[in-house]
Amino acid sequence: DTAVSQTPKYLVTQMGNDKSIKCEQNLGHDTMYWYKQDSKKFLKIMFSYNNKELIINETVPNRFSPKSPDKAHLNLHINSLELGDSAVYFCASSRIPASGGAEDTQYFGPGTRLTVL
Amino acid sequence: GESVGLHLPTLSVQEGDNSIINCAYSNSASDYFIWYKQESGKGPQFIIDIRSNMDKRQGQRVTVLLNKTVKHLSLQIAATQPGDSAVYFCAENMDNFNKFYFGSGTKLNVKP
Numbered sequence: 001d002t003a004v005s006q007t008p009k010y011l012v013t014q015m016g017n018d019k020s021i022k023c024e025q026n027l028g029h030d031t032m033y034w035y036k037q038d039s040k041k042f043l044k045i046m047f048s049y050n051n052k053e054l055i056i057n058e059t060v061p062n063r064f065s066p067k068s069p070d071k072a073h074l075n076l077h078i079n080s081l082e083l084g085d086s087a088v089y090f091c092a093s094s095r096i097p098a099s100g101g102a103e104d105t106q107y108f109g110p111g112t113r114l115t116v117l
Numbered sequence: 118g119e120s121v122g123l124h125l126p127t128l129s130v131q132e133g134d135n136s137i138i139n140c141a142y143s144n145s146a147s148d149y150f151i152w153y154k155q156e157s158g159k160g161p162q163f164i165i166d167i168r169s170n171m172d173k174r175q176g177q178r179v180t181v182l183l184n185k186t187v188k189h190l191s192l193q194i195a196a197t198q199p200g201d202s203a204v205y206f207c208a209e210n211m212d213n214f215n216k217f218y219f220g221s222g223t224k225l226n227v228k229p
Contacts, residue, residue, distance in 0.1 A: 004160070031215075041204055043161070043219040056216050090160050097215035105151075106217070108160030 003027050004109035006091050012115045013081055020077045021112045023091030031055075032074035033092040033106065034066060043090070049074055050097050078114075086116045129226040136194040136227075140207035140220045145188060147209035151217065152181055152192045156203045164192070164205075194225075202227045 004025045013019055025032060033056075034046045048056035049068040063079045078085060091109040098104045130136050142150065148169040153161035167174045167181045167190075174181050180193040190207050204224045208217040 041155075041222045041224075043206060043222075045216050045218075048215060050215075092160070098210050098217055099215065105163050105166075108162070110158070111160050 004091055004093055004107050006089075006109040006112050008112060009110065010113050010115075012117065014117055015081055015083060017081050018077070018079045019081060019114070020075055021089055021091075021114070022073070022075045023109060024073050025091075025093040025107070025109075026072065027093055027095075027107060029093040029095050029107075030071055031094045031097045031104075032068065032071075033094075034074065034076050035090040035092060035108075037088040037090060037111070039087070047074075047076075048097065055097060081114075081116045083116050086114055088113050126222070127224045127226065129228060130197050132197060132199060132227055132229050134197055136192075136197045136201070136225060138192045138194075138205045138223045138225065140190040140192075140223075142188050142190060142207065142209045142220065143218065144209060144211060145185070146211050147218075149210040150181070150183065150190055151208045151210075152179075152190075153206045153208060153219075154201075154203045155206065155222070161206060197225075197227050199227045199229055201225060 007022045031050045033048045037043045046060045047066045052068045065077045068074045088111045090111045092106040094104045094106045096104050151166045152164045154164050155161045165176045165181050178195045182191045204222045206222045207220040210217045
């Protein structure tokens with residue numbers, strides 16, 4: 001059984017379009033994250049939700065809007081897609097927010113490769 | 118074989134040799150560190166962690182060393198296997214900050 005799942009796995013779209021990526025975790029975790037990994041494999045946190053509440057909002061364009069309908073889901077909606085948005089987006093979850101302990105180990109999804117043409 | 122992070126992002130080793138992957142972290146206030154392994158087409162996977170009150174921690178075939186004086190972390194993999202081929206990241210966390218900062222990653226190629 002997949003612990004953290006993302007859909008779609010691949011997303012190819014035109015500049016200016018609006019798209020969404022969905023994430024679900026079946027681990028019973030309270031905290032979920034979105035990361036962006038660029039072509040050089042650099043992994044950077046974008047957002048984090050704890051119990052459906054936004055706790056981390058890094059410097060991300062407001063074209064990116066996360067939505068957490070419940071603890072098990074964190075979706076990412078992107079408006080007016082730009083070429084620079086092309087990347088692999090990873091969802092992750094942890095039992096508690098990252099605080100420097102074993103309980104906050106993050107489990108990552110398989111990633112969504114977004115290509116903006 | 119040994120890597121030096123950004124200056125040598127790819128490390129090639131022979132199967133059976135030991136590998137050492139290095140990471141320089143940025144913040145002296147960081148007190149918790151994790152090594153992740155990312156295989157091609159997959160998300161990062163937890164390997165081993167270490168707190169700043171330790172300088173060494175061992176797992177199964179892996180050892181993490183922490184040198185807080187020079188803000189350096191290393192991952193040693195014993196008897197490297199083809200299945201160890203992946204990109205390895207270190208991540209640091211500062212207490213009271215609910216997030217991890219990831220290093221740039223080192224690609225490990227294991228030659229049979």
